[in-house]
Amino acid sequence: MATADGRFYTPCISAHAIRMTATITSLTLDAFLAAAEGRAYRMALVATRRSADALDIVQDAMLQLVQHYRARPHSEWPLLFQRILQRRITDWHRQQTQQRRWFWQAPIADDEMDDDPIAQIEDSRDGNPVALLERAGDIETVLEVLAQLPLRQQQAFMLRVWEGLDVADTASAMQCGEGSVKTHLFRALHTLRAALLAE
Secondary structure: OOOOOOOOOOOOOOHHHHHHHHHHHHHHOOOOOOHHHHHHHHHHHHHHHHHHHHHHHHHHHHHHHHHHOOOEEEEHHHHHHHHHHHHHHHHHHHEEEEEEEHHHHOOOOOHHHHOOHHHHHOOOOOOOOOOHHHHHHOOHHHHHHHOHHHHHHHHHHHHHHHHOHHHHHHHHHHHHHHHHHHHHHHHHHHHHHHHHHOO
């Protein structure tokens, strides 16, 4: 930038401006986390059925987002947060499975295996699963059924229907293939539909 006498100088950002930018980013991130916290807690609670563990998972996921991804574009926060949250939920389930193996030798649910050959079958039914929720009428009933599902079915349903992620983003958050997402969602919807029709 040129001055009046023709000399050039490079404008610098003041320390105050840097602090103001950090504050704005922090407030924006705080607003995002405040908006996401309730849904994240419900998702973790459905997965763990333990309030204290669900709170720990959500708080840890929020802390990781702040520590590692604060500077990322705002548009990336939702998917980044879901990746962290789902990873923490999966880790929790693995720990529980290890404890069951150690004490009770409980088998692992087949649905937890991502190499299931059925996972490549696309779900051609229920193009709009939200309609199923609208027909349900009672969200608490839906949540009770979801709590009984295997973890991967819970994740697929909550991310696709609850969070509204597309198949690709859901696969990214779950760290699996898109075919697996479709299959797990299909199974979750099948179980949920049967439970609602039985009422």
